[in-house]
Amino acid sequence: MGLLDKFAEVRATRESLGPIDPTRVVIERLLSPTRAMIRGRETLLAGTNNYMGMTMEPAAIAAGQSALADAGTGTTGSRMANGTHDSHRQLEAELAAFYGYPHAMVFTTGYGANLGVLSALVGPGDAVMLDAHAHASLHDGARMTRADVYSFRHNDATNLDARLRRLGDQATRTLVVVEGLYSVTGDLAPLAEITAVTHRHGALLLVDEAHSVGVIGAGGRGVVETAGVLDQVDFVVGTFSKAFGTTGGFCVSRHAELRLFSYCSRPYMFTASPSPATVASTRAALKLLRDEPQRREHLTRLCTRLLAGLRQLELPVNDVPTPVACVELDSREKALRAWNALLNAGVYVNIMLPPATPGNASLLRLSIGDAYTEADVDELVTKLGGVLGEMNAEAES
Amino acid sequence: MSDIEHQLSTLLGHITELPDSFNADSDLIDDLALESMQVMEFVMEAEDHFDVAIAQDRLADVRTLAQLATVIEKLRGPAR
Numbered sequence: 001m002g003l004l005d006k007f008a009e010v011r012a013t014r015e016s017l018g019p020i021d022p023t024r025v026v027i028e029r030l031l032s033p034t035r036a037m038i039r040g041r042e043t044l045l046a047g048t049n050n051y052m053g054m055t056m057e058p059a060a061i062a063a064g065q066s067a068l069a070d071a072g073t074g075t076t077g078s079r080m081a082n083g084t085h086d087s088h089r090q091l092e093a094e095l096a097a098f099y100g101y102p103h104a105m106v107f108t109t110g111y112g113a114n115l116g117v118l119s120a121l122v123g124p125g126d127a128v129m130l131d132a133h134a135h136a137s138l139h140d141g142a143r144m145t146r147a148d149v150y151s152f153r154h155n156d157a158t159n160l161d162a163r164l165r166r167l168g169d170q171a172t173r174t175l176v177v178v179e180g181l182y183s184v185t186g187d188l189a190p191l192a193e194i195t196a197v198t199h200r201h202g203a204l205l206l207v208d209e210a211h212s213v214g215v216i217g218a219g220g221r222g223v224v225e226t227a228g229v230l231d232q233v234d235f236v237v238g239t240f241s242k243a244f245g246t247t248g249g250f251c252v253s254r255h256a257e258l259r260l261f262s263y264c265s266r267p268y269m270f271t272a273s274p275s276p277a278t279v280a281s282t283r284a285a286l287k288l289l290r291d292e293p294q295r296r297e298h299l300t301r302l303c304t305r306l307l308a309g310l311r312q313l314e315l316p317v318n319d320v321p322t323p324v325a326c327v328e329l330d331s332r333e334k335a336l337r338a339w340n341a342l343l344n345a346g347v348y349v350n351i352m353l354p355p356a357t358p359g360n361a362s363l364l365r366l367s368i369g370d371a372y373t374e375a376d377v378d379e380l381v382t383k384l385g386g387v388l389g390e391m392n393a394e395a396e397s
Numbered sequence: 398m399s400d401i402e403h404q405l406s407t408l409l410g411h412i413t414e415l416p417d418s419f420n421a422d423s424d425l426i427d428d429l430a431l432e433s434m435q436v437m438e439f440v441m442e443a444e445d446h447f448d449v450a451i452a453q454d455r456l457a458d459v460r461t462l463a464q465l466a467t468v469i470e471k472l473r474g475p476a477r
Contacts, residue, residue, distance in 0.1 A: 127452075132437065148452035150444075151437060159445070166450040355432030 018336055020343065022351045032056060033371035038348060046366050046380050047350035051215045051323050052285075052295055053371030054245025060284040064246075067280030075273045079106075079262065083273030091283050095250055098290055099221055099236065103258040105251045108274050110210055110239025111137045112267045113249025117206065117237055118175070119144040120265035127167060127174040129203070131155065131189070133182050133358045138208060142177070154182075154358065157193035164201040172202035180223030181212035184352055184365055186324030188216075191227035204234040214243030214289040215323060220296060240278075244285040248274045299323060299370040302377050306368055309381030313388065326352070327364040327384070334391065335362035341387040347380060401447075401466040408442045409462070421463040440465075449473060 014021060020039075029037040033053040034045050054060055067087065077083035088106055095104035107113035118141030122128055126147040130138055133154040142149045148170070153159040164171045176198040178189045191207065198205040209222035213236075217225030222238070224230045234255060240248040251258060262268055274282075288295070303321035310317045315327055329335040332353050339351040342364070350365040357363055366384075368377060398406065402421040409415060409425075412435055416428075425431050431439070436456075443465065444451055449472040459465050 132441065143453075148450075148454070150450055150452060151441060153441060162445070163450060166444075166448065355434050357434065359438075360432050360434050 018340065020340060022336075022339055025343075025348065030056075033369060034376055036348075038343070041346055043343070044347045044376060044379055044383075046368060047348050048369075049211065049242040049367050050245060050371065051211075051299065051367070051369045052243045052245065052289065053369050054243065054285045054288070056371075057245065057285065057288065059288060060245060060281040063284035064277040064281035068277040071276035073277075074275045077273065078269055078271055079273045080269045085273075085276060085279070087276055087279045087283070088273060091279050091286070092250075094283060094286055095252055098286060099252045100230065101236075101252045101254050103253050103256065105258055105261060105268070106274065106279075107249040107251070107268060108271045109247060110237075110241055110249035111140075112271055113237050113239065113251055114138050114208065115141040115144055116265040116267035117235060117251045117261065118142055118177070119267065120261040121145075121204075121206075121235070122147045122175050125173065127170050129160065129163060129167075129174055129176045131178045133185065134177055134179060135183060135208065135210070136356070138177050138179075155187065155189055157190055157197045160194060161197045161201075164197065164203060167201075174201070174203040176203050176205045178205070178207055179211070180207050180209040181216060181322055181324065183211045183324065184363065185318070185326050185358060186322045187318045188212075188223050188226075188320055188322065191223050191229050191233070195227070195229045195232050199232070205232075206235040206237065207233050208237050210237070210239040211242060211324060213238040214285075215296065215299065218293060218296075220289045220293065240282045240285070243289060244282050246278050246282045246285065248278060248282060295370045299368075299372075302368055302370075302372050302374065305374060305377045306366070306381065309377065310384075313381065313385045323368050325366045327366070327388070329362045329364065332362045335364060338364055338387050338391060341390070342383060345383045345387065347383045349384075398462075399466060401469055402462050404446065405443060405462050405466060405469075408446055409439055411442065412439050421466070422461050424460050425462070426460065443469065447473065 025038060027036045033050050033056045036043055036045055075083040092104040092106050096102060107116050114137040122145040124146045128142040128145060128147050128149045130142060130151050131154055132151045152163045167174060178194055181188055195205055207224055212222035214220045216222050219225055224233050224236055235251055235253045237251045240246045303323050307317050307321045310325055329338055335351055342349055352363040352365055354360045398421050413429055440451055447469050449469055455468055
């Protein structure tokens with residue numbers, strides 16, 4: 001079998017997706033943080049993770065434009081060489097202050113942050129214990145460590161306890177890895193319990209707040225804040241590509257050793273640093289996320305409205321309102337049909353198909369943001385209800 | 398099937414329907430078409446059932462129930 005032969009399977013999978021490939025949707029023109037032209041139609045964006053509408057925020061755009069003019073289009077170097085500008089250091093200081101931690105480290109992408117932190121922190125002889133629903137970047141980072149990699153049952157602190165016990169002495173050389181807000185299912189980690197169990201076994205805890213920083217908590221510091229464990233978790237990683245509306249990733253920690261990661265984190269060392277414009281827009285977004293909690297209060301009201309709407313459709317929902325929800329369909333084919341019908345109705349959502357889904361389920365994933373109006377939420381729920389209702393009626397006839 | 402293999406097949410039956418032709422040497426991926434998340438779920442079931450910790454790299458060469466049973470036997474040790 002040649003190198004290229006495996007793509008026959010990829011091609012077959014692509015063809016099974018139908019006429020519109022959900023992974024190749026093109027935004028033809030952006031109208032606002034919540035609307036875009038897709039396939040020539042004005043479409044409500046309900047799958048973009050633009051939780052705080054920051055992509056079109058005037059202050060963030062202006063900061064980026066100014067930095068672009070002042071410092072150029074890129075850094076042309078890694079942070080270890082010529083790629084550290086004063087603005088990178090400023091962003092790290094502001095992030096550390098935002099969390100109340102002594103240290104922060106900025107990466108070029110969120111994916112790179114997870115690879116960079118895990119590979120610097122954990123090595124052969126150590127162990128990584130991942131929540132079973134952890135994001136692919138965390139699994140990829142764990143593989144890079146050459147440590148023993150284990151999983152525990154999703155959000156189950158009791159199961160984590162049993163699994164750390166089984167590791168014996170290795171538990172004290174284990175990094176437990178969870179997410180604050182799970183990106184597909186929209187549920188929150190029971191961080192107080194997980195933190196207590198982790199530390200009882202002498203392990204360290206890393207929380208990925210990619211979907212919760214800026215979104216959850218009165219101060220926007222994520223689930224570590226709402227769970228009351230801000231002063232206890234060991235490492236928090238996150239991304240700028242959601243609530244911040246830019247690109248990049250970060251790690252903050254109460255441990256001084258984070259400052260030394262730059263000497264042993266290959267994804268950090270061998271990637272060009274974030275562009276000056278990206279850093280400037282990110283700093284502007286951080287200031288808004290820190291200083292304008294009313295944005296989160298508005299989003300929380302919208303999330304509550306979405307939750308109520310989904311309940312009215314008799315769909316299973318999470319207990320706590322978050323900007324992410326998922327709808328499980330009976331089969332891959334039904335999920336594809338529903339996704340296409342929603343797009344044709346002018347609503348873009350994400351589709352998640354096995355094998356990359358929790359429980360091997362076929363899912364539609366919805367996400368909303370602060371830039372939504374109540375009418376936008378109602379439109380999403382109404383159109384979703386219409387599509388699911390039609391499919392149910394067809395199935396019954 | 399050995400005792401461990403029999404217990405594993407019971408656990409596997411909770412995750413996917415086992416064909417009549419299934420045996421300890423059936424290929425979990427090629428014959429049962431298990432997806433990666435189902436494999437992870439099955440391994441977690443096995444870990445909890447046998448009270449062992451199976452690192453992912455120990456599964457690199459595991460394709461069958463018999464091979465998984467061998468891994469578990471080694472982890473449990475002779476005293477069990």
